[in-house]
Amino acid sequence: MAKRGILDFLKDDVVLGDGGYVLELEHRGYIQAGPYTPEITIEHPDVLEQLHLEFRRAGAQVLQTLTFYASEDKLRSSGHAHEVEDINRAAVKVAKKAAGDDALVAGVITLTPTFEPDNQDSYHRVREIFDQQVALQKEDGVEFIIGETFLNLKEALIALEAIKAVGLVAMITMNFNGSGSPDGFSPEDCAKHLTDAGADIVGVNCNYDPTRSLAIAEQMRGATDVFIACQPAGYATPNPNMPFVEHALFPLSLERIQLTRFAFSEFAVKARDAGINYIGGCCGVLPYHVRAMAEALGRRPEGSEKSPDLARHIIPDVREKDDICYWREREKRATYEPARKV
Ligand SMILES: [Zn+2]
Incomplete structure (x- = not known):
């Protein structure tokens, strides 16, 4: 029997993705803030x-290869352009090793510094860049490819063409800033154009928190019948015109606006109920957020063996309130003032 692919899983139920790698690995000291390129795949696999x-x-059912910014042109910014092949291949190898038989591996391609919306000549060069990455990732055995974080629809469409040209399932997610893409397309427009061009899954990732990202995903849901993906950032973005990359705390102090596990458990339920098919996270979304989403969807991944059991806490006041709902409500009321009681 053929191995089940991403589309089989999506037909059955919501698929849970993973979270953000680049910023977390910067925190851990293995990716450099600035270029943010992924040479870690060969330096510290x-x-x-x-x-x-x-x-x-x-509980992630899909692991994304760490090939964000692994295009030849972007790797040039950190002096690694000559290692584009090794970096892409190593990323697939590492993800496949970690996935084992329990998770699918998705290749990743993303926005490039070469793309210029008003320069048609750049389109051909971008296509060559994507063709190279897609060929390497396919050869090393990714199950499907996610083209992600595209600001411009036109660049997303080039990525989609490159993925479809090799016959792989394509998921394309846009990274909106404000109400649409800089090249003039609303979320609905993007969903329609990407569907017409053959995308299997379309959606939104990065830039905004779960609330704003879900609102965008719902707009896309209403515009197409293909599967919809939503992978928000793990940072609070209450202003719809201010993605986290424009926040005063970007890029080195984002912890101060990091969202809690409860923001993501709530998001998972709302997204599922809104007909979103692929739910995950982007920058700032860590394993404990993913576990919270898995549990909110009624699942019990391996990591649930260490889920909270506050009835065993040493502080009596905490021990007496071992219902997770209490702590979720308490989080909503809490401020950042150092008050013990809320
Ligand atoms: Zn991101």
Whole structure:
């Protein structure tokens, strides 16, 4: 019997993805803030594998290869352009090792510095860049490919063409800033154009928190019949015109607006109920957020063996309130003032 692919899983139930790798590995000291390129795949594959394993243990059914910014042009910014092949191949190898038989591995391609919306000549060069990455990732055995974090629809469409040209399932997610893409397309437009061009899954990732991202995903849901994906950032973005990359705390102090596990358990339920098919996270989303989403969806991944059991806490006041709902409500009322009681 043929191995079940991503589309089989999506037909059955909501698929839970993983979270963000780049910023977390920067925190851990293995990716450099600035270029944010993923040469960790060849420099410290064991460290990357550990984070993959943590996401899998938390309930992720798909592990994304760490090939964000692994295009030749972007790797040039950190002096690694000559290692584009090794970096892409190593990323697939590490993800596959961590996935084992328990998770699917998705290749990843993403926005490039070469793309210029008003320069048609750049389109051909971008296509060559994507063709190279897609060929390497396919050869090493990814199950499908996610083209993600695209600001411009036109670049997303080039990525989609490159993925479809090799016959793989394509998931394309846009990274909106404000109400649409800089090249003038609303979320509905993007969903329609990407569907017409053959995308199997379309959606939104990065830039905004779960509330804003879900609102965008719902707009896309209403515009197409293909599967919808939503992979928000793990940072609070209450202003719809201010993605986290424009926040005063970006890029080195984002912890101060990091969202809790409860924000993601709530998101998972709302997204499922809104007909979103693929739920995961992007920058700032860590394994404990993924576990919270898995449990909110009624699942019990391996990591649930260490889910909270506050009845065993040493502080009596905490011990007496061992219902997780209490702590979820308490989080909503809490401020950042150091008050013990709320
Ligand atoms: Zn992101």
